[in-house]
Amino acid sequence: MRKTLLTSLAVLFASTGLASSIAFAQSASDGKVKIGILNDQSGVYADFGGKSSVEAAKMAVEDFGGKVLGAPIEIVDADHQNKPDIASNIARQWYDTEQVDAIMELTTSSVALAVQAIGKEKKKIDIVTGAATTDLTGKQCSPYGFHWAYDTHALAVGTGGALVKQGGDTWFFLTADYAFGYSLEQQTSDFVKANGGKVVGAVRHPLATTDFSSFLLQAQSSGAKVIGLANAGLDTSNAIKQAAEFGITAGGQNLAALLFTLAEVHGLGLEAAQGLTMTEGYYWNLDDQSRAFGKKFFERTKKMPNMVHAGTYSAVTQYLKAIEKAGTDDTDAVAKALHEMPVDDFFARGGTVAANGRMIHDMYLLQAKKPADSKEPWDYFNVLATIPGKEAYMDPAKSGCELVK
Known part of the structure; x- marks a missing residue:
């Protein structure tokens, strides 16, 4: 009887542990998904991206339902003032002490290159929509770096x-x-x-x-x-x-x-x-899909979006879809999903992500x-x-x- 009871308890603990590990794998690692929008909010590129990109990111989260894998999604933002040293300090603080999972937008190429290098070191995803240099997907590419809206070659x-x-x-x-x-x-x-x-x-x-x-x-x-x-x-x-x-x-x-x-x-x-x-890479008056997003964005910001704002919405949405597909917010799993998934939304019609992280779409x-x-x-x-x-x-x-x- 005692042997049977012990066997039953062992099976129960094993099955409970298995269920817990499955539940953990199918959730965010720290109970939330946190995305940082890091860009110029006060300088020459403030209209180019700025606070409007932050609003685009928040719109994407709201339209996604506010949660992924049952975990709440949070947007944080900061002004890097077009200075790589300031951007690097913010990125390290976000990654090391504030549980930020991914950084996006990153107007200014020197800033984007610096932050992508930190992301590579710390195994964190960045998706660039504001910067242009092809070095991001060239000699300074990263397995965790993605370039979304446009680049200098385009x-x-x-x-x-x-x-x-x-x-x-x-x-x-x-x-x-x-x-x-x-x-x-x-x-x-x-x-x-x-x-x-x-x-x-x-x-x-x-x-x-x-x-x-x-x-x-x-x-x-x-x-x-x-x-x-x-x-x-x-x-x-x-x-x-x-x-x-x-x-x-x-x-x-x-x-x-x-x-x-x-x-x-x-x-x-x-x-x-x-x-x-x-x-x-986007024009609000291109077609019905573009106009629908443009008018929704206008209601919120009182301005029509450019490709950086629209691209930021697209990038945030695709990142959340990748977490959903991977069943976890683990960086390697999400990066793999981002490479595998097509991008098909109002911003990119039939877009694909190449091995170097370049999202290829029409301009x-x-x-x-x-x-x-x-x-x-x-x-x-x-x-x-x-x-x-x-x-x-x-x-x-x-x-x-x-x-x-």
């Missing part, structure tokens, strides 16, 4: 390619003096040259400068048909405004805004922006409308072309990423 193919085909075969670059600017200038230069064009010069300017006069005078005196603005945010807006004051476009030279989005066009106004060609070549052609508020663009993802993004095998076999 911008070069889109905007650079369009202008070369239209006869803009001589270029001068006005470039932001950090990793993003260098990458955008280099990749656009390569594309221009490969298509028979010529780069006649370049000048680099500090991030967040307010006086572009000396740089623009050099660009003007070069005689280049196209002045490529390898910068973003307020830097691009200020350069465009000051170029008009110098009569650069009136003199026959074209400005190529290599990274310019709906947010910056809104800030600049169609009167100044009309005719500019740019490339984005859109856009041109800012004349004010008279705008039919409603925020109706700013004509869609000139859809650029298939395989054309827009670099072949992963040529990216230099060690993860691609």
Whole structure:
């Protein structure tokens, strides 16, 4: 009798332990899933991403139901001030003491590279929607790093390619003096040259400068048909405004805004922006799916989303789906699911994630409308072309990423 009782208790404890381990595997490791949105909230890229990206992330969590695997989902955010050292300190604090599971957005390439390196060291996922450099999925790729909304290669193919085909075969670059600017200038230069064009010069300017006069005078005196603005945010807006004051476009030279989005066009106004060609990964007025998200976002923020805001919503949603698919928030399991799962939402139609972490999806070549052609508020663009993802993004095998076999 005693032997039978002991046997029964052993079976009970074993089965209970098994049930507990299964329940633990099918849940968040610390009882919650915590996502950090780390970006520029007060500087030149505050409109480009900023607090609107935080709201996009919160929308994604709410639309997902607020929980994954029964665990609550929390969004935290911080301003990295476009400084890699500040961003690194925040990332380490989030990972080491605040149980943050993944960091996203990461406007500014130097910041994104720094945070991705920390994520690689600590086995934590990052999904970049705000930064552009292809080094994120190239020589500095990570098994836990993903690049979502766009990159410098896609911008070069889109905007650079369009202008070369239209006869803009001589270029001068006005470039932001950090990793993003260098990458955008280099990749656009390569594309221009490969298509028979010529780069006649370049000048680099500090991030967040307010006086572009000396740089623009050099660009003007070069005689280049196209002045490529390898910068973003307020830097691009200020350069465009000051170029008009110098009569650069009136003199026959074209400005190529290599990274310019709906947010910056809104800030600049169609009167100044009309005719500019740019490339984005999302436009709110593209189709019914895009409009549905755009209008929901507008109700919350009183502005229409650009590709960074929409991409952040998509990235947060896909991360939560990957946790659900993996049955755990374990980093390796979630990273594996992110690589395996297709991305099919209002942002990316039939998107795929390559071995180097690059999410491959279509991009859109856009041109800012004349004010008279705008039919409603925020109706700013004509869609000139859809650029298939395989054309827009670099072949992963040529990216230099060690993860691609």
